[in-house]
Amino acid sequence: MQENTDAACPQCRATLRASDPRFSVWCPACDWNLDPIGGEGSWRSRSRAVARHERLFHRVLANGTQAAPSNAALYGAIVLATAVNLVTLALTGAGVWLLAAAGTWPERILGVLALLIAVLLRPRLGRMPGNVLAPDTAPTLYEVADRISAGLGTRPVDFIAVDGRFRSAYKVVGIRRRRVLVLGLPLWESLTPDERLALLGYELAHARVGARLSGRWIQAALDALVSWADVFRPGTDEQRERHAAVLSARRWAGRSGVGMANFGEALLRPLQELLVHTVHLLHRLLSRLGERSGEQAEYGADEAAARLASARSVEGLLEALLLRETAVFALRRAARSEGDVWEELRDHMNSVPGTERARRLRLSELRGDAAGTGFPPTYLRIQFVRKLSFAELPVPVTSAESRSIDAELEPTRAVFAAWLRESI
Template sequence: MTDGVDDIIGWRWLDARLARRARRQAGAELAPSRLRRAATAVVAVVVQVGAFAVLLCGAWLCTVRFPSAALLPGAVLLLFGVLTLPRPQALPRHAVTVRRADAVALHALVDRTAAALNVPAPHIIAMDDRFAADSGFAGLLRRRYLRIGVPLWAVLDPAQRTALVALELARFSGDPSRTALTGTVERTLATMVTIFEPAADKRLHASREDDVTSMMAANPQRIGQQHAQSYTNLVGDLVRPLMALLQGAFGLVRLGYLTLLQPDAFRAVVAADARAAAVAGTPQVRSVLATRLLAESMVTVLRRDARAGDRSGAVPRDEPQAVVAGWPVLAAEVLATAAPSMPARCEADVTRHASPFAVTPPLGRRLEMLTDAPPPLPADGWADPQESAETDVELRPMYRRLVRDLRNG
């Protein structure tokens, strides 16, 4: 059983097979398959051209000999075409954009890391309250963004912060899941599967039954309205099999598309991790991935520390920046405690998060792929502790909100 976890498929044999597949794809040769990339591009073109064709056909049916019987199917095709149009990714509303004037040191660190990786610097740097980080393209103009969780940033030392930025910026190069063609198609197919999800239909069905029951209880004499509602329910029952058919069709198309896209996407992430390790140091990159893997334990420790009081009064616990200053040491202690069990944790993470619909290998597999080879560059000397301390000053308002949420959460 899934035990309520969405990332686990549900059958033990299938979970084991998906885990082996994730290991095989992430550990394969880094040279991409031209045939697979060509097939992926062809499928993406067919999906996007099909969406525009359906949209144009619906517009033609709505306008030819208006008004006519073709108006209804035309409207349906118009709606269907709009739903299947390419969907650019958008930044979440809760993410706070950090302007260059307000965070000079943070932007300088990102610019220097991007130059070392030989990738373009992001247009947008945003912060949020997750214990995570990501990067990508947002909006119709496909503006590059880097999004960092304030809790994750607060527990990292200067060298680890450089490694975190390098890990995310390195993915701006060569990832097929982020291109304008293939990336938008994957999001379109995922959206269509969600729209026709049976769970949403069940919620509608439950609300419909509640409305009918409340109407009859309020006025038993309004039998005519009850019959009208029954006809509406009958139409819904007739449409439901069609919705299930469309949901299954889009699900199969998405599964086939990701079967083509996933191997190259996994290899691109592993290659990006290797480039980040070459710039920021392999031990630092491994420690960042391990910190993200231990997110639940880290957040528990941070919450306990934020709520703790200092009886001696030596540390001003009312000042959030003073509280956050001790978090890298706490995070290092958590990593040291979990080090003996890290191989088992990586194994469990691969089994838990391996999925045919993933475009990023599990964190456990990424951690396994990085060897303990010495870094080509002296990462500790390349990171600037003074610059890292300046970023803490720039993020002081966010630290204050983070500590408050941890104390009250």
């Protein structure tokens, strides 16, 4: 239904408010047409997960973000991660012992093999993202980020990077553990100056609430499980077809060993499949436990952002996250036009009516939609910041600084706009 006049809901007969024809009409009284694509099935199966998130939400409200979280998921994740990481440590120790204490070549070969497997299973330290802004090309942005870090009592970031996704991130990468703030340009351009300040405060707060030793230990185990799956995974269909062609050629050439090769392949493939499925289950379980153990920290980051900016700015940021699909659609449409891509994106996002924002919020409430894995549902985060009373701006960004940051990002805007036009 895409009319621009008041009508009656076909399900409960309530009056439907006139809406922007670009967006779906829905009924707030009975949730008719709330999700035109997925229907009611898109949220019916999420009731148990949403209930768990609501228990955490009420616990945070009652005890505060600094209270000790429920440790069941964290302890379970640490135990499972320890079991996985011990395999890597055992392989390393066995390889060193075989090389140092053994006296025969077969034992030394086994030692080298064990060390090679341990290297393959090593934790990944992350890579520096692309499109890093040098401090001398974006001095105002770095200055504001340093001011926010000082307000949070954390170390400043080493680098600020920009990418083309509707998101943001805080990462610690490399052997030297460089702290990197990643700003998604579509999200950044969709926000007001105060909401951008809230975004910076939210991400930089992760240096205080999210970078724990347990998190790195769990991530090391997750990286190892990914490597296990790569080792155990059977070859692709193309590789198997190529292998079958080789065996067929050998059969026609009258070479021996073909039957034994077929027998060995038939015997090992089910074992490979079993091992891969087991590793995937372990990875899924560890990921879920790790995500649950870190969900309370997201409320802490929201609270820190509200202290630095304002609760209303954080609420606006979270509401913008609910409009990700709208922003991606608007960005693609803007890329097909001849105008300013980012200006058209901002105009579109500013014109989203209240009915559509309310629909997205209601859908988040029923489905438990979140900004990503390991995050509480966005609607609960919005309810949380609405209960905060921080209204001042202890770390203000002046209008001159906002204009300066916009000028510093202008070359990056042009690069990404050109890339978007080429990719459409």
